[in-house]
Amino acid sequence: MGGTNVWDAEWEVNEEQARMLIGRQFPQLSSKQVKRLGWGWDNTVFLISDEYVFRFPRRKIAVGSIRMEGELLPKLEAYMTIPYPKPLFYGETSDEYPVPFLGYTYVLGDFPIGLTxxxxxxxxxxxxxxxxxxxxxxxxxxxxxxxxxxxxxxxxxxxxxxxxxxxxxxxxxxxxxxxxxxxxxxxxxxxxxxxxxxxxxxxxxxxxxxxxxxxxxxxxxxxxxxxxxxxxxxxxxxxxxxxxxxxxxxxxxxxxxxxxxxxxxxxxxxxxxxxxxxxxxxxxxxxxxxxxxxxxxxxxxxxx
Structure with missing residues (x-):
């Protein structure tokens, strides 16, 4: 689906679709609650029972980034001094969703909005x-x-x-x-x-x-x-x-x-x-x- 803004989505994923895609590829998560957290320019983000976060690319430009994150982020652990999401679930392309997606550890915290x-x-x-x-x-x-x-x-x-x-x-x-x-x-x-x-x-x-x-x-x-x-x-x-x-x-x-x-x-x-x-x-x-x-x-x- 096209748009006039650079952040407009080429693919949209709602909670029901995310639950289906995650459950089919990762049956151990099929009974867990799926809640949409939000979206950025490149990905739609879902929270899985306060345990994991899944990111689904919403633009073609993000597909390579998802693959790269899956390979590189685990290698950063020894260098990290602040918690960051580590990839755990590598979703593959399918007839239902044409690009890969990724599930990570959930990092606790709030966005720094309105801080003194x-x-x-x-x-x-x-x-x-x-x-x-x-x-x-x-x-x-x-x-x-x-x-x-x-x-x-x-x-x-x-x-x-x-x-x-x-x-x-x-x-x-x-x-x-x-x-x-x-x-x-x-x-x-x-x-x-x-x-x-x-x-x-x-x-x-x-x-x-x-x-x-x-x-x-x-x-x-x-x-x-x-x-x-x-x-x-x-x-x-x-x-x-x-x-x-x-x-x-x-x-x-x-x-x-x-x-x-x-x-x-x-x-x-x-x-x-x-x-x-x-x-x-x-x-x-x-x-x-x-x-x-x-x-x-x-x-x-x-x-x-």
Missing amino acids: EERRALSAETLAKFLRRLHEFPVQTALKCGVQQDHRNLTDIASRKVKLEGFLSKVIEHFSSEESCVIEAYINRLQTDHVKAGNVLLHGDLHFKNMLVNENGIVSGIIDWGDLNVGHPACDLSVAYSFLPPYARGMFFETYGGADEETKLLARLIAVYIPVLILMQAVNDGNEVIAAEAKSNIMRALSD
Whole structure:
């Protein structure tokens, strides 16, 4: 089924279909409750009796990612300092569903929506240690598992700036005049066209919809690894700007092991860019909670 937005589904899966597909391939799960948790750009997600999570690709572009996750995620365990979903059930293509799907361990936690700045700051070291270890994973091993290398050309700042301006034009009415001035001033100051390439394994999509926190607001889980790729560390380090308040960034970068000014410049740009995309989708869906959180991420990224 086609659509006009890049996040529109090519396949839809409801709870009844998910229950049927899971039960046929994994009979040991056939009696368990199936509940739809939600969906992102690439996958529809179901919770299985508070024990497992299944992700079903909703676009062709996600199929390769599901296969890659199934092979690579188990290899990351020795490097992980924050819980993450481990693949357990490898669903195969069938007449009922034309692409593979994957079942994982369920990671407990809540999305970090509406947290105070003080609570966000508590995760500075936790996030930095997590990314330091993830970025130490052997790149060649990742590439052999099918991970793509710099497929989004993140270091081309000039091109990304143009895209950002286009996306912002679609949602600028949702910002106050003061917020719009801050955003415009930032874009006008962004004069660098390109930065040197990086070469580390990345989560690739580290934002508030792919993070979980515990009852104290501390990051306790990292989910949705479908954008694993090899590239510039700034892609993941953007979380220092979108998630952490300015006063916690020094501790974050010190714990991570430092970052040069080019890296920080690119990290801030991505910290604005990704929430703008999330804001666009939230506005389209009429989701005011996600829209408000995306806006706060953007403005936090632009604060010093």
